[in-house]
Amino acid sequence: MHLFYTPNINTSTYTLSEEESKHCIRVLRLVEGDHIFLVDGKGGFYETHIIEAHPKRCMVQVLDVKLNYAQRNYQLHIAISPLKSLDRFEWFLEKATEIGIDEITPIITQRSEKRDLKVERSNKIIESAMKQSKKAFHPKLNEAIAFNKFLELEHDGAIKLIAHCLEDDKKSIDDFRNESNKKYLILIGPEGDFTEDEINLAKQKGFIPLSLGEARLRTETAAIKATALIAFINE
Numbered sequence: 001m002h003l004f005y006t007p008n009i010n011t012s013t014y015t016l017s018e019e020e021s022k023h024c025i026r027v028l029r030l031v032e033g034d035h036i037f038l039v040d041g042k043g044g045f046y047e048t049h050i051i052e053a054h055p056k057r058c059m060v061q062v063l064d065v066k067l068n069y070a071q072r073n074y075q076l077h078i079a080i081s082p083l084k085s086l087d088r089f090e091w092f093l094e095k096a097t098e099i100g101i102d103e104i105t106p107i108i109t110q111r112s113e114k115r116d117l118k119v120e121r122s123n124k125i126i127e128s129a130m131k132q133s134k135k136a137f138h139p140k141l142n143e144a145i146a147f148n149k150f151l152e153l154e155h156d157g158a159i160k161l162i163a164h165c166l167e168d169d170k171k172s173i174d175d176f177r178n179e180s181n182k183k184y185l186i187l188i189g190p191e192g193d194f195t196e197d198e199i200n201l202a203k204q205k206g207f208i209p210l211s212l213g214e215a216r217l218r219t220e221t222a223a224i225k226a227t228a229l230i231a232f233i234n235e
Contacts, residue, residue: 002028003131006038007138009046012062014038021058024050036060039130041138045069069136074182074234077103077158079150080223081190084113090125092220096227097129097139106144111192117144147198151205158185161210162202163222165193170211173229184230186210188223 004020016024024030032053038046038060044067048060078101083089093104106117122141130138159181161171176184187194187202194202203209212225 001134002030002034002036003134004036004038005041005127005131005138006046007041009038009040009044009062013051014048014060014062016058016060018056022055024058025053025055035063039069039136041130041136043068043071043136045136066136070134071137072100072231072234074184074230075102075158076100076227076230077105077155077185078188078223078227079105079107079185080188081109081112081219082106082114082117082144083219084191086118088218088220089117090122092223093122093125093141094129095224097126097135098133099224099227100135100231101139101227102137103140103142105142105150107147107150107187108144109147109190109198110195111190113190115144119143147194148201151202151207155185156183157181158183160185160187160205160207162187162194162199162207163210163212163226164189164199165216166196166199168199168209170209172211173226173233177233182234186223186226186230188219188226191219 004016006014024036030050030053032050035047035049038048044065046062047064048062050058051061052059078096108115119141126139126141159176159179163186187207212222217225
């Protein structure tokens with residue numbers, strides 16, 4: 001199955017972007033009449049066939065549309081400290097998209113070693129992972145925000161969790177298996193973990209300490225484990 005990301009599709013015929021057209025015609029060597037599939041990042045999944053095999057403006061005809069394609073029964077928002085290693089952060093974006101995630105916010109904590117993010121490049125990683133895993137929803141990647149400011153935001157009734165390494169009275173993901181609320185927000189700290197003051201502030205704002213097991217995990221590993229566990233309890 002050849003899958004393309006087409007966020008602006010809204011008609012029965014559609015012209016792929018120059019980048020996607022080149023990939024479709026020059027790289028994959030598809031021709032008129034070949035079937036391809038499109039996703040719009042909003043849940044739309046389109047079956048089409050090529051009606052003009054041009055390497056810069058490939059045009060397709062829509063044959064069938066499925067809305068809310070493979071929509072999950074829960075929502076997950078991970079707020080994570082940016083990583084010093086861009087490769088490791090991009091690995092998190094890729095795998096979280098493949099498993100299932102709705103929103104990602106980079107949070108700048110006291111111990112964050114990196115304080116900026118290449119949003120355009122990161123969204124390309126997400127788009128590629130969407131196509132690889134046949135996802136029709138594009139996770140929202142927010143701009144980086146200071147940890148304290150993030151805590152002040154409204155989070156629409158989500159179950160708010162903070163994963164950290166200090167001794168604490170922690171819940172496990174499984175404790176939330178039977179909750180009727182299927183909306184989760186999980187804070188993941190930097191390589192040096194959240195400070196004690198940050199943990200206490202989060203708890204004052206209603207965040208529940210979360211255990212991800214006995215092992216001390218890298219930031220991106222903790223975020224992926226949390227993503228996978230949320231998916232598991234909602235399967």
